[in-house]
Amino acid sequence: MATASLPKSEAVSKGYNFASTWEQNAPLTEQQKAAILALSNAVAERPFPPNLSQEQVPGKDSNLSIATKDSTSEDTGGMDAVLVNTHQFYKWFTDLESAMKYETEEKYRLYVNTLMERIQICDGILQQVDDTLNLFSELQSLHQTVATKTKTLHDACDRLLIEKQRLIEFAEALRSKLNYFDELENVSTSFYSPNMNIGSEQFLPLLKRLDDCISYVESNPQYAESGVYLVKFRQLQSRALGMIRSHVLSVLKGASSQVQTAIRGSGSNKTTVSEGVEASVIYVRFKAAASELKPLLGEIESRSTRKEYAQIVTECHRLYCEQRLSLVKSILHQRISEFARKEALPSLTRSGCAYLMQVCQLEHQLFDHFFPSSSRDVSNLAPLIDPMCTYLYDTLRPKLIHEANLDSLCELVDILKIEVLGEQLSRRGESLAGLRPTLQRILADIHERLTFCARTHIREEIANYRPSDVDLDYPAKLERSIETTSDTTVDDNSDVFRTWYQPLEKTVSCLSKLYHCLEPAVFTGLAQEAVEFCSISIQNASKSIAKRSTPMDGQLFLIKHLLILREQIAPFDIEFSVTHKELDFSHLLEHLRRILRGQASLFDWSRSTSLARTLSPRVLESQIDAKKELEKNLKATCEEFIMSVTKLVVDPMLSFVTKVTAVKVALSSGNQDQKLDSVLAKPLKNQAFAAPDKVAELVQKVGTAIEQELPKVMTKMKLYLRNPSTRTILFKPIKTNIVEAHLQLQTLLKSEYSVDEMEIVGMVPIQDLQAQLDNIL
Structure with a gap:
């Protein structure tokens, strides 16, 4: 610058x-x-x-x-x-400031002028827009008028189209409804045509069309003459179903004829048909008829929900069963008759049931070829299965009535209940369900026969048993059994039943056979009766043995057999108690006497002595528990045996103690006369019966019995009671009684006798006595 x-x-x-x-x-x-x-x-x-x-x-x-x-x-x-100078500066600065202000204002002034020009332009544009909007409003008004007129025209056209469509639909619906009625003439013409038959391709479609017409007319009874048309349609349907029945019967008869011709051609007749011919001809060849009837039968089975078709299906089932029965019946009779001639009753039952199940299964398979939809219901084959089952039942029942062997009857129950009903029928499924009622009926007859024979057996072989001398030969019978066992190497249990009393053996054997063969309620009654009679028979035998041998043999015999009976019936899971109900008319005599004496009126219905109450019996109930009675008898017999052995050994001691007790009681009562009082007033040891030497004598006598008699008792117990624990249980109270008698005598001696006198008596110490008794056991 x-x-x-x-x-x-x-x-x-x-x-x-x-x-x-x-x-x-x-x-x-x-x-x-x-x-x-x-x-x-x-x-x-x-x-x-x-x-x-x-x-x-x-x-x-x-x-x-x-x-x-x-x-x-x-x-x-x-x-x-x-x-x-400053003036020039201020002047220059003022000019500069004015110039800057002018420059700034000039920019905004130009902007204002531009805005004013733009505003004028916009005012002109707005005026043009207003004019355009006015024209648009007029155009919109004219368009709305045109649209309203157009919509009115369109609505009128739509109404006309809807009305046209409704009329068309009404005409079509009317035509569709009339078609069902118009079909009467077409269907009638077709069904009555000479060319119409079951094998025609038009038959099943015409039948379906006829069904549709019947369904429609049935569901619309409000139409004019619908009842008349329904009758005519049903007539045509009956004619068609009749044609089906005739055709099915014709085909079945034709198949039966072919089978019979094949049988005759094989060189056999109806009574000698071989099993190979039976399988190849009667079943295999008969299936050919199923291919001809299967489409028709399948069609009518599919419509079996309608009553008339259900009836024709049932009728076809019946016709089929009749034709099959005519072919199978004679062959079935032949087979079962052969079984009946050659085999015993159990084998006949097993073979007959097996053959019948085989035939029924084959018949069910063949039936399934003809009627696949109906084969699930085995009741449809009842007209065929029931006659075949009836023949087997008629063959078995006479033999059952005459059968009295319990083993054979029990075997029959096992065959039917386990083998046939339990295994074979369950394994082969529901195809053999039609056999179940007959088999259960046969089983019920066997149960009835078995119950009757069991009651007879109990009454004759147990309750009314008459023992022989060999049956009552105790204890020799047991001794012979021991000798036989010692001479042979056979196990001890091999001949154990030979030592049993016959009614006991028969009772146990009978109950063992019946337990799994009869119903629990029936078996309970029989078991209670058998145990009760067996117990009575054993007691009677015990009394006879006591007379023939010794009372002890009778007691041990009774204990032995009651123990065996209790042990043998323990595995049976039943209650050996039954309730007996009986009518009691004992009060009638007293009421009648009061009426005859005039104390009561026969027709006074308001009092307890009225006719109704007088003639009404009383129901008396009594419950018998054979097992409890058995336990009671066993306990009483054991107590009797224990007391008898105790008395046999220590009776002198018991008598002495009893006599001393009586003397002391007499002294304490104070009711004696002077003479008796002078006698009893002496000390016990001075009494004649209680002198030390007398007491020593009875003690020696008891010792001798322990050494000599008690071993004999134990030998006899071993003879009757083989189980050591049983003998121990039975000997324990005997030992206790013997020891208790010695203790009583010892206590008495200590209180009444001196030491020297007690040495004279020579009482055995209690410990030595117990050791001696243990050695005897």
Whole structure:
């Protein structure tokens, strides 16, 4: 920037000097210098206002000069002005400020002028828009008028179309309904045509169309003459079903005729058909008829929900069973008759049931070829199966009635209950379910016969058993058994039943056979009766043995057999108790006597002595438990045996103690006469019966019995009671009683006798006595 030389004044000099000193002391960095240069260039390039020209204003008081650049100058782009005083500066600054203000206002003034011009343009456009909107409103009004008229026209057309469609649908519905009625003539013509037969392709479709017509007329009885049409349709249906029945019968008869011809051609007749011919001819050849009837039978089975078709299906079942029965019946009779001639009743039952199940299974398979949908219901084969089962039943029943052997009857129960009903019928499935009622009927007859024979057996062989001398030959029978066992090497249990009393053996054998063969309720009654009669029979035999041998043999015989009976009936899981009910008319005689004496009226219904109450019997109930009675008898017999053995050994001691006790009681009562009192007043040892030597004698007698009699008792116990634990249990109270008798006598001696006198008596110490008794056991 070029500047004019300034006059040298003191203020300016100071300013320049200060600036020079500042420049020297605080030099600017290159970056700061570059920033100042850039700022200077930016300021220098800013133009002066156009109304401000480059001029110089002289002043008096100021030596300041400022150089400016005119924006119109080409060389420097500005002008230089020198301000020499404050007035010039203020004037210059005012002009500069006015120029800047003018410059700023000029920009906004131009913008305002532009806006005003734009507003005028927009006002013109708005006026045009208003005119356009008015035209559009008129156009919209005209369009709405046209649309309303068009919609009215369209609605009228739609109503006409709907009405047309409704009329068309009504006409079609009317035609479809009339078609069912019009079909009467078409179907009648077809069914009565001479060319119509069951094998025709048109038969089944016509039958289906006829069914549809009948269903429609039945569901719409409100139509005119629907009843008349229904009758006519049903007549045609009956004719069609009759044709089906005749055709099925004709085919079945034809098949039967072919089978019979094949049988005759094989050189056999109906009574001598071999098993090979039976399988190949009667079943295999008969299946050919199924291929001809299967489509027709399948069609009528599919419609069996309707009553008339269900009836024709049932009729076809019946016709089929009749034709099959005519072929199979004679062969079945032949086979079962052969079994009956050659085999015993158990083998006949097993073979007859097996053959009958085989025939029934083959018949069910053949029936399934003809009627696949009906074969699941085995009752449809009842007209065929029942006659065959009846023949087997009629063959078995006479033999069952005459069968009295319990083993054979029990075997029959096992065959039917386990083999036939339990295994074979369950394994072969529901195809043999039709046999179950007959087999159960046969089983019920066997149960009835078995129950009757069992009651007869119990009554005759147990209750009314008459023992022989051999049966009552105890203990010799047991001794012979022991000798036989010792001479042979056979196990001890091989002949154990030979030592049993016959009614006991028959009771156990009978119950063992019946346990799994009869119903629990029936078996319980029989078991109670058998145990009761067996116990009574054993007791009667015991009394006879006591008379023939010794009372002890009778007691041990009874104990032995009651123990065996209790042991043998223990595995039976039943209650051996039954309740007997009976009518009691004993009170009738007293009531009648009161009526005859006039004390009561026969027709007084309000009193307890009325006719109804008088003639009403009383129901008396009594419960009998054979097992409890057995336990009671066993316990009483054991107690009786224990007391008898105790008395056999220590009876002198017991008598002595009893007598001493009686003397002491008499002394304490004070009711004796003087003579008796003088006798009893003596000390016990001075009494004649209680002298030490007398007591020693009875002690020696008891000792001898222990040494001699008690071993004999134990030998006999071993003979009757083979189980050591049983003998131990039975001997334990005997030992206790013997020891107790010695203790009582010892206590009495200690209280009444001196030591020397007790030595004379010679009582055995209790410990030695117990050891002696243990050795005997």
